[in-house]
Amino acid sequence: MTNEVDAGPGPDRARGRDREATRKRILDSARELFTAEGYAQVSSRRIAAAAGVNVALINRYFGAKRGLLAEVIAEEAVFPKIFEGDRAGLPRRLAEHVVYRSLGEGTPLQRALEHSASDPDLRQVHKERVKSAILEPLAAFIGGPDAGTRASLVVSLLLGVGTLKRVESGGALLDHDPADLVDRLTAVIAACLEGGPAR
Amino acid sequence: MTNEVDAGPGPDRARGRDREATRKRILDSARELFTAEGYAQVSSRRIAAAAGVNVALINRYFGAKRGLLAEVIAEEAVFPKIFEGDRAGLPRRLAEHVVYRSLGEGTPLQRALEHSASDPDLRQVHKERVKSAILEPLAAFIGGPDAGTRASLVVSLLLGVGTLKRVESGGALLDHDPADLVDRLTAVIAACLEGGPAR
DNA sequence: CGGTATAAGTAAACAGTGTTGACTTGTCAA
DNA sequence: TTGACAAGTCAACACTGTTTACTTATACCG
Numbered sequence: 077m078t079n080e081v082d083a084g085p086g087p088d089r090a091r092g093r094d095r096e097a098t099r100k101r102i103l104d105s106a107r108e109l110f111t112a113e114g115y116a117q118v119s120s121r122r123i124a125a126a127a128g129v130n131v132a133l134i135n136r137y138f139g140a141k142r143g144l145l146a147e148v149i150a151e152e153a154v155f156p157k158i159f160e161g162d163r164a165g166l167p168r169r170l171a172e173h174v175v176y177r178s179l180g181e182g183t184p185l186q187r188a189l190e191h192s193a194s195d196p197d198l199r200q201v202h203k204e205r206v207k208s209a210i211l212e213p214l215a216a217f218i219g220g221p222d223a224g225t226r227a228s229l230v231v232s233l234l235l236g237v238g239t240l241k242r243v244e245s246g247g248a249l250l251d252h253d254p255a256d257l258v259d260r261l262t263a264v265i266a267a268c269l270e271g272g273p274a275r
Numbered sequence: 276m277t278n279e280v281d282a283g284p285g286p287d288r289a290r291g292r293d294r295e296a297t298r299k300r301i302l303d304s305a306r307e308l309f310t311a312e313g314y315a316q317v318s319s320r321r322i323a324a325a326a327g328v329n330v331a332l333i334n335r336y337f338g339a340k341r342g343l344l345a346e347v348i349a350e351e352a353v354f355p356k357i358f359e360g361d362r363a364g365l366p367r368r369l370a371e372h373v374v375y376r377s378l379g380e381g382t383p384l385q386r387a388l389e390h391s392a393s394d395p396d397l398r399q400v401h402k403e404r405v406k407s408a409i410l411e412p413l414a415a416f417i418g419g420p421d422a423g424t425r426a427s428l429v430v431s432l433l434l435g436v437g438t439l440k441r442v443e444s445g446g447a448l449l450d451h452d453p454a455d456l457v458d459r460l461t462a463v464i465a466a467c468l469e470g471g472p473a474r
Numbered sequence: 475c476g477g478t479a480t481a482a483g484t485a486a487a488c489a490g491t492g493t494t495g496a497c498t499t500g501t502c503a504a
Numbered sequence: 505t506t507g508a509c510a511a512g513t514c515a516a517c518a519c520t521g522t523t524t525a526c527t528t529a530t531a532c533c534g
Contacts, residue, residue, distance in 0.1 A: 331514080
């Protein structure tokens with residue numbers, strides 16, 4: 077076997093075979109298969125076979141198939157540069173993100189979500205991810221009164237656009253002129269962020 | 276457990292065999308369980324048990340479990356009274372619908388929409404349903420240029436709010452004052468419907 | 475250098491899923 | 505009364521994720 081002994085940094089306390097390398101192989105295979113075919117469509121045994129390891133190792137290293145998914149997802153950055161910039165430009169940055177990223181190809185995670193959004197495991201992981209990686213940072217960034225509600229409205233729109241895209245699969249949103257769509261979404265997102273007591 | 280299987284009539288040996296009645300029992304049990312727990316969480320055997328029926332009958336009558344869900348969601352009216360009224364009041368009516376109906380219990384169709392992507396066949400069903408029962412009526416009602424795009428934005432918001440509600444499970448949207456939420460949503464929906472040529 | 479503790483890796487089973495085909499049984503028309 | 509045929513049943517199939525008891529390789533220690 078090709079045993080790339082990477083005695084790198086940290087506690088290299090791996091006895092026996094290379095624990096970290098095996099972990100990584102499972103993770104790589106899982107990411108690849110989840111991205112290509114979706115979470116629910118890929119079985120644990122198939123991931124194990126692709127990684128060249130025994131099935132039981134998935135549960136040994138990741139607790140369960142869900143844990144494997146959680147780790148794959150946790151690797152990805154959600155909003156790369158959304159929070160870099162001033163508050164006033166936030167709606168436009170979000171709109172551009174939606175149109176040019178979410179609406180287009182999407183990230184590996186998004187594609188996995190589109191394939192198997194019905195799976196309870198995936199929903200659970202997605203749920204936690206949305207909260208900690210999107211909702212809470214966004215609420216903190218916009219600040220002000222009712223920041224949580226405002227952020228929820230924005231995230232609703234973002235999630236909904238993704239959902240509709242996969243439901244429509246080539247409908248009005250995808251056919252529409254992207255630049256104009258950005259303008260429209262910017263206005264809508266701004267509307268989500270405004271409003272409130274001074275109604 | 277309100278599982279009264281044999282309250283009088285039933286496909287036991289006593290009563291005669293009634294194809295339509297049996298079909299309906301399966302459908303009723305499925306709708307109830309899907310609504311309460313979701314599609315993936317409910318097994319065929321559980322549906323059959325709740326209906327007091329053999330498992331194989333599900334596939335006999337509905338082809339497969341997915342066919343059962345397709346029939347459940349096909350029964351529902353989506354927007355009962357949204358299109359009764361003037362165009363100006365549409366945003367508010369939609370907002371009220373979201374806050375007082377979608378945000379509450381949630382219908383099987385709504386759940387199905389959120390879960391639709393996992394099954395290709397089901398996806399097709401939902402796609403047509405969203406288009407013919409929501410998107411197209413809405414687009415026809417609002418009229419004007421880019422009606423399809425405007426309608427898509429609105430539907431995105433509606434779908435997203437439903438999704439986020441489940442994701443948050445008692446977060447900002449549910450805790451927020453309903454009347455104020457209606458006001459906010461009215462403004463956002465109006466923003467979805469406006470915009471366009473004046474860019 | 476050899477033994478051994480210990481972790482990595484394995485095999486097989488478990489309980490569950492959706493689905494299928496062969497079977498039995500009830501009902502109704504001839 | 506008796507077939508015919510549909511309605512309903514049963515057991516099995518091929519999967520799934522997960523767990524348990526087991527084997528095996530290796531890094532440390534005497």
